[in-house]
Amino acid sequence: MKTVFINCSPKKRFCASAYFLFLQRLFVSGQKVSEKLRTPGDHARILEQLRDAQAVVFCLPLYVDGLPSHVLRFLEEMELFCRKNNLKLSVYCVANNGFIEGRQNEPLMQIFEHFCTRAGLSWGGGVGIGGGVMLNVTRILFIVDIALLVLNTVLSAVNTGSFFPRDAWISFGRNALLLLYFNLGVLFYLARMGGHIRKGTFSGKKYTRILIPSFVFILFADIFFVIISIFEGGIFRGWLSRKEYTGE
Numbered sequence: 001m002k003t004v005f006i007n008c009s010p011k012k013r014f015c016a017s018a019y020f021l022f023l024q025r026l027f028v029s030g031q032k033v034s035e036k037l038r039t040p041g042d043h044a045r046i047l048e049q050l051r052d053a054q055a056v057v058f059c060l061p062l063y064v065d066g067l068p069s070h071v072l073r074f075l076e077e078m079e080l081f082c083r084k085n086n087l088k089l090s091v092y093c094v095a096n097n098g099f100i101e102g103r104q105n106e107p108l109m110q111i112f113e114h115f116c117t118r119a120g121l122s123w124g125g126g127v128g129i130g131g132g133v134m135l136n137v138t139r140i141l142f143i144v145d146i147a148l149l150v151l152n153t154v155l156s157a158v159n160t161g162s163f164f165p166r167d168a169w170i171s172f173g174r175n176a177l178l179l180l181y182f183n184l185g186v187l188f189y190l191a192r193m194g195g196h197i198r199k200g201t202f203s204g205k206k207y208t209r210i211l212i213p214s215f216v217f218i219l220f221a222d223i224f225f226v227i228i229s230i231f232e233g234g235i236f237r238g239w240l241s242r243k244e245y246t247g248e
């Protein structure tokens with residue numbers, strides 16, 4: 001059985017969709033192909049991969065309560081391609097959004113459902129994930145934790161001859177468990193959907209989020225976006241700066 005995973009984030013690096021694609025792949029067996037959809041130049045290559053596939057998994061961000069426009073363009077072409085070649089694929093989706101409620105992906109799921117009806121494909125269901133940006137940060141924190149553990153082990157080996165710095169391992173274990181906890185909802189629903197992808201059955205629409213209280217999320221999200229705004233064009237991305245009238 002062949003499953004095609006499509007990362008539909010327009011970002012070149014560090015996108016949350018790549019993280020969720022990686023996790024979803026872990027729970028699917030058989031032949032797995034990963035593709036990246038960013039420009040119309042990717043269409044033909046991806047459509048060829050779909051020709052002999054049994055399932056396709058779209059991993060994508062929520063944009064303005066819907067699909068990013070480049071994904072819509074692709075779906076238009078895919079609809080014609082599937083009808084012309086009489087393809088019978090099962091379509092699944094892993095959508096993530098910036099706000100904390102995963103349920104905000106409901107309109108996006110409905111778009112996929114209607115697309116499947118028009119294209120004559122089987123809608124397999126999806127997982128909508130809230131707090132996608134923050135969950136993506138947890139994987140970066142995990143890598144930083146590993147790097148710190150390695151550094152502490154080297155320092156301990158050089159200074160004391162011991163390759164097992166106990167405190168560093170305890171701190172690593174504690175952090176890893178906390179990061180795992182934040183991701184538990186996502187892991188549960190992706191594992192569940194993985195079982196359905198393997199069998200080609202309907203998994204339903206499930207919504208989850210980063211497992212932290214909303215007030216903590218809002219606090220960290222505000223700090224995060226103020227910092228990002230400063231680095232990417234001034235406070236609030238220049239909303240407060242004086243605008244030049246261009247006459248257009």
Ligand SMILES: Cc1cc2nc3c(=O)[nH]c(=O)nc-3n(C[C@H](O)[C@H](O)[C@H](O)COP(=O)(O)O)c2cc1C
Nearest residue numbers: 009015016017061062063064065097098099132133
């Ligand atoms: C143009 C644009 C529109 C967005 N619209 C929404 C939205 O309606 N609701 C929401 O919760 N997040 C929204 N977001 C946030 C993205 O869904 C979020 O950053 C997501 O994690 C990006 O995934 P990626 O890293 O895989 O591209 C929007 C982001 C952009 C750039």
